[in-house]
Each structure stands twice: as C-alpha cells, then as structure tokens.
Amino acid sequence: MKTRQDFMKMKERNEPITMLTAYDFPSAKQAELAGIDMILVGDSLGMVVLGYDSTIPVTVNDMIHHTKAVKRGAKDTFVVTDMPFMSYHLSKDETMKNAARIMQEGGADAVKLEGADGVTSVIEALTFGGIPVISHLGLTPQSVNVLGGYKVQGKDTEAAKKLIADAKRCQEAGAIALVLECVPQQLAEEITKLLTIPTIGIGAGRQTDGQVLVYHDLIGYGSGYVPKFVKQYGSISETVQTSISQYISEVKNRAFPEEKHSFNMKEEVLHSLYG
Ligand code: KIV
Numbered sequence: 001m002k003t004r005q006d007f008m009k010m011k012e013r014n015e016p017i018t019m020l021t022a023y024d025f026p027s028a029k030q031a032e033l034a035g036i037d038m039i040l041v042g043d044s045l046g047m048v049v050l051g052y053d054s055t056i057p058v059t060v061n062d063m064i065h066h067t068k069a070v071k072r073g074a075k076d077t078f079v080v081t082d083m084p085f086m087s088y089h090l091s092k093d094e095t096m097k098n099a100a101r102i103m104q105e106g107g108a109d110a111v112k113l114e115g116a117d118g119v120t121s122v123i124e125a126l127t128f129g130g131i132p133v134i135s136h137l138g139l140t141p142q143s144v145n146v147l148g149g150y151k152v153q154g155k156d157t158e159a160a161k162k163l164i165a166d167a168k169r170c171q172e173a174g175a176i177a178l179v180l181e182c183v184p185q186q187l188a189e190e191i192t193k194l195l196t197i198p199t200i201g202i203g204a205g206r207q208t209d210g211q212v213l214v215y216h217d218l219i220g221y222g223s224g225y226v227p228k229f230v231k232q233y234g235s236i237s238e239t240v241q242t243s244i245s246q247y248i249s250e251v252k253n254r255a256f257p258e259e260k261h262s263f264n265m266k267e268e269v270l271h272s273l274y275g
C-alpha cells in the first residue's frame with residue numbers, strides 16, 4: 001500500500017497522483033486492480049449512490065458503512081474517507097470520536113475535511129491523535145448554501161489570496177495533502193508550487209500534483225448532468241440500460257431462462273412424486 005511518504009515522493013518526482021472515489025466492494029476492487037494510487041470514499045456518495053441532491057444529509061454512519069465495503073474491496077490501497085456535514089464542527093470531543101470511528105470501524109487510512117476557517121485547529125488535533133488529514137478547499141460542497149451554488153472559487157484577487165493563505169494554514173496545521181475543487185488553473189498551479197504537500201485537483205487544471213474524479217462520472221454510470229471538468233472514459237449507463245431491457249423482454253417472451261440455465265432431477269425421483 002502506498003503511504004503518505006510515497007505521495008510526498010511522487011510530488012518531489014513530479015509523478016502525478018491518481019485518486020478516484022469508490023463507494024462499495026466492486027468499485028473499490030476495480031479501482032485497486034487498475035492500479036489507482038488512492039481511493040476516496042467521498043461524501044459525494046450522498047448524491048451518487050444514495051440519491052440525495054446534496055452531500056448535506058450524509059451521516060458518519062453512512063461513511064463508515066461504505067468505507068467498510070471499500071476497504072474489503074481494496075485492502076492494499078490508501079483509503080481516504082470524507083468526514084460528512086457537521087461531523088467536525090460541534091466540539092473537539094465529538095470530532096475526535098467521529099474521526100476515530102471512521103478509522104477504527106470503517107478502516108480508513110485518513111480522513112478529509114472541507115475548509116480552513118474554524119477547521120485548522122481540528123486538523124491539528126486529529127493529526128496529534130494519529131489521524132492523517134487531507135484538506136479540501138475551493139468549492140466545498142458541504143457549504144453549498146453559504147457559497148450560493150456550485151461555482152468556481154478564487155476568481156478575484158481577494159478570494160485568490162484567501163485561498164492561498166488557507167492552503168498554507170492547512171499545511172501548517174498538519175494536512176498531508178490538499179484537494180482543490182473548481183478553482184482557476186493558474187491559482188491551483190500557484191498553490192501547488194507554494195506547498196510541500198501534494199495538491200489533488202478536480203476542476204483545477206493540469207498543474208496540480210494529482211487528479212481526482214468521481215467513479216460514476218469516470219465510467220459514465222447514472223449521472224445526469226456532467227460538469228465541464230469531468231472526462232467520461234466509458235458509458236456504462238447504456239450497457240446497463242440495454243442489459244436490463246433485454247432481460248425484461250426475454251423473460252416476457254420466455255427466451256430466458258434456457259435449458260442450459262436450468263437444473264434437472266432424476267427421472268425416478270420425478271416419477272416417485274406421483275407414486
Ligand atoms: O466527495 C467527493 O467525491 C469529493 C471529491 C469530489 C474531491 O470530495
């Protein structure tokens with residue numbers, strides 16, 4: 001399994017880090033088999049696999065449930081789990097307990113937290129307790145209602161300066177990596193140069209130390225709206241839809257199951273039934 005040190009070395013060598021979300025056993029297994037560097041059990045699971053319209057309803061128990069499945073599918077991959085909405089804001093006690101459960105019960109190797117204001121002390125406390133933290137800045141979906149929508153962040157001087165300062169604060173607090181979501185590529189490049197920890201971008205251009213995508217977006221599975229920063233490498237939805245349609249029509253017209261899908265009993269047993 002790659003570790004924090006490996007990710008630091010990859011940054012030094014200028015070798016891109018690949019990260020992909022996974023939410024269950026098969027997706028994690030496929031990501032590991034393909035050789036992904038790290039897996040993110042993102043709270044995007046709220047939208048992608050639970051059908052909510054934001055990440056806000058996601059609970060710590062949801063995250064633990066999915067992390068367990070992911071870890072069973074990818075035992076040899078560094079797994080990062082999102083701390084969900086309000087699970088690291090109420091008190092230090094509550095925060096530490098939630099993160100500890102995600103590690104101990106879920107089996108995560110690190111947690112990810114959104115934001116810097118009010119959160120850097122949390123990054124410090126978790127790191128001090130032995131829980132590696134990945135920070136997440138730029139578009140932070142748990143704050144969608146504060147930000148006023150899913151928009152590119154850090155576009156003007158003030159916002160860009162704030163993002164740079166926040167990135168440095170997260171690193172100083174002990175973050176082992178930084179996810180940058182939906183920021184101008186020039187800003188992501190600047191932050192990547194300024195930090196010693198790896199940056200992992202999504203909608204943050206080509207100069208970050210790594211990239212992250214949502215599993216379902218990458219394979220083209222079941223997502224309606226596709227953001228500009230996504231590249232769909234497959235179109236699994238079509239395959240799934242035609243497979244299910246074919247199954248329905250074959251059952252309706254008795255083309256499935258066939259003889260080869262069926263079990264037989266011995267002739268004499270059959271006769272003995274009507275003895
Ligand atoms: O939840 C998630 O999938 C994420 C990535 C988009 C970085 O946080």
Ligand code: NA
Binds near residue numbers: 044
């Ligand atoms: Na997330």
